[in-house]
Amino acid sequence: MTPSTPRETARPFDEGRAVPLQRPGTTVTLLPGTDGAGTVRRTVLPGGLRVVTETLPTVRSATFGIWAAVGSRDESRELGGATHYLEHLLFKGTGRRSALEISAAVDAVGGEMNAFTAKEYTCYYARVLDADLPLAVDVVSDMLTGSLVRPEDVEAERGVVLEEIAMTEDDPGDQVHDLFSTAVLGDTPLGRPVLGTVETVEGLTRDAVHGFYRSHYRPENLVVAAAGNLDHDLLVRQVEEAFAGAGALRDPDVLPAAPRAGQHSPDAAGRVEVLTRRTEQAHLILGMPGVSRTDERRWALAVLNAALGGGMSSRLFQEIREKRGLAYSVYSYTSGFADCGLFGVYAGCKPSRVGEVLGICREELAKVADKGLPEDELRRAVGQLSGSTVLGLEDTGALMNRIGKSEVCWGEQLGVDAMLDKYAQVTPDDVREVARDVLGRRPSLAVIGALKDKQAAGLHDAVA
Secondary structure (H helix, E strand, O other), X not given: OOOOOOEEEOOOOEOOEOOOOOOOOEEEEEEOOOOOOOEEEEEEXXXXXXXXXXXXXXXXXXXEEEEEOOOHHHOOOOOOOHHHHHHHHOOOEEOOOEHHHHHHHHHOOOOEEEEEEOOOOEEEEEEEEHHHHHHHHHXXXXXXXXXXXXXXXXXXXXXXXXXXXXXXXXXXXXXXXXXXXXXXXOOXXXXXXXXXXXXXXXXXXXXXXXXXXXHHOOHHHEEEEEEEOOOHHHHHHHHHHHHHHOOOOOOOOOOOOOOOOOOOOOOOOOOEEEEEOOOOOEEEEEEEEOOOOOOOOHHHHHHHHHHHHOOOOOHHHHHHHHOOOOOOOEEEEEEEOOOOEEEEEEEEEXXXXXXXXXXXXXXXXXXXXXXXXXXXXXXXXXXXXHHHHHHOOOOHHHHHHHHHXXXXXXXXXXXXXXXXXXXXXXXHHHHHHHHHHHOOOOOEEEEEEOOOHHHHHHHHXXXX
16 A cells, blocks of 8 residues: 555644644644754554654654553563563564564664563664664564564573573662562552563463463554654654554554553552562662652652752762761652652662661651752752753653653653753742652662561561
């Protein structure tokens, strides 16, 4: 078939936000190219497939990605790790290319190709020179639409995934994050590890993984995102050809899937998860439920997080590392999901100092929950966030990630200047309110390290 060029439709600009998802066969400009930012446009193809691009004529590269609105939270207990397993398998061969031909095609032009799985989405991408963008479109689209998921590949890759699980378990600094998710979110799909467990991965069959692929990798659940020196209309035609050739764009009336809306309410106050292992350091995360990614308080929580543990001048870094020398690595972080979130404080310290470090963390959290942040500290945090946001968008890969994730998670695009305005508008009262709500909750705790039995037993008192 000969792809048609979708018609352009007008839309009002409102602080960089997009109009609601349009019907197939239309294109809208979501963000105008101003102040050095590229023009962001969206086209919806038959079947509900979205193509979102950011055009930057001054660069010589382009990054092409395909996002699937499926992650580990969509798995049943028996399918634990299926999303990540499938991520591996889509590189193993299609009806047109072997696994070697997939990797060799991108290697031959000096590009890079990879993928990642999260709790609520998966992304496959390739970064290439702008002249090689058609190749990236063809290869990645072929992987997403034509993977064979052969039984022999499922068996061969099982060992690779099990080794990745073993690698994570060998790094307590990584594993403690999975343990903390379980502590706060419980034995739920959100609380379980993205990789699955040895038991679930060993139990996954070819039929189960292939069925998961066919159920979730449908055009309405996919977003194509690309950023760099590209032509939007030309890219749309290339994507349409790739997907239509695979028979994936058959229904002109299917609308894109709406952003995920869940109903998870964490209720894990005071839960303690301890894994006793012979390590030189104890790795701990103290934290509590945060806010969802659609909660307007997320801007204030981001400012609060930056002030508490986001840099070398943050409270936790100064109190725990600079003043007392108790840890090399200490920081705080937030994670937002469709319906809930996490706030955590990480530190790595001597096992004998765990109680002291926890005491300082609790004291600093309590101070901010009670009094909020003074104006100078708040402004420093806003400046740090603003600068890191802009500096983090200096390459086409980061830009592709921003527009792709925005489309999957929010169904809209917020311009960089609009994001900076959100941070700048945060007031001390905003921070005090979110601090009182989030940090005032009874925390949960995850610890991995060589703790003595009495020490481990006493950790419950640290969150009382």
